[in-house]
Amino acid sequence: MTGATEPIRVLLADDEAMIRHGVRLILRHAEGIDVVAEAADGNAAVVEAAAHRPDVALVDIRMPVCDGLAAIAPLLALDPAPRVVMLTTFGDDDNVLRALRAGAAGFLLKDEGPQELISAVRAAAAGDAVLSPGVTGTVISRMLRSDASRGTAGASDDEPIARLTGRExxxxxxxxxxxxxxxxxxxxxxxxxxxxxxxxxxxxxTDSRSRVQAALLAHRAGLAS
Structure with missing residues (x-):
């Protein structure tokens, strides 16, 4: 159709078939979203992503054979690379931190409602961060504390900030x-x-792999107050 917008292509990666089925049903009824592939582990997710070139990959953090964390780097190495959104459960903060540091575009709790899931896919495709509101504050705070304890915050942030224009x-x-x-x-x-x-x-x-990492830099530099 002339002038039609291409649908957002989505890959689902979760070892639980029922989870994939439920997510697929939700996204199937969302306008402008097309589930193009599924996978039950991280290795298969990379293979399917290379074959089907999704815009967004919804990837479960915990999977057998190859989990979602291990799949992030090879997914982001694809050309074009999908926006990787991690599916997780409440209380899995440590793995969420690792995923965000690895370059994931964000994370979504598995018990979020259908509209939140649809909005997350659209936000990721648009280049926005995807952060479940219920745990975002906790995760950001933990990342900042972790950076401080490792000595990676502070004066070292001045150099990348100095590279930016005023508008940036x-x-x-x-x-x-x-x-x-x-x-x-x-x-x-x-x-x-x-x-x-x-x-x-x-x-x-700023050598940030995602806008989440850039947002953390803004917090550390005192720009986000």
């Missing part, structure tokens, strides 16, 4: 506050495409 610093501050590309565009009076360009430059200049 504004965008970074808003990333730290959890704003979406659409929200940032509205506040700055610029187009969403321009925001995406700024976010890409920020990730490149």
């Amino acid at each position: 610093r504004e965008v970074l501050a808003m990333l730290g506050r959890g704003l979406s590309n659409q929200d940032i565009a509205g506040r700055l009076g610029i187009g969403v495409g321009t925001v995406k360009t700024h976010v890409g430059a920020i990730l490149d200049k």
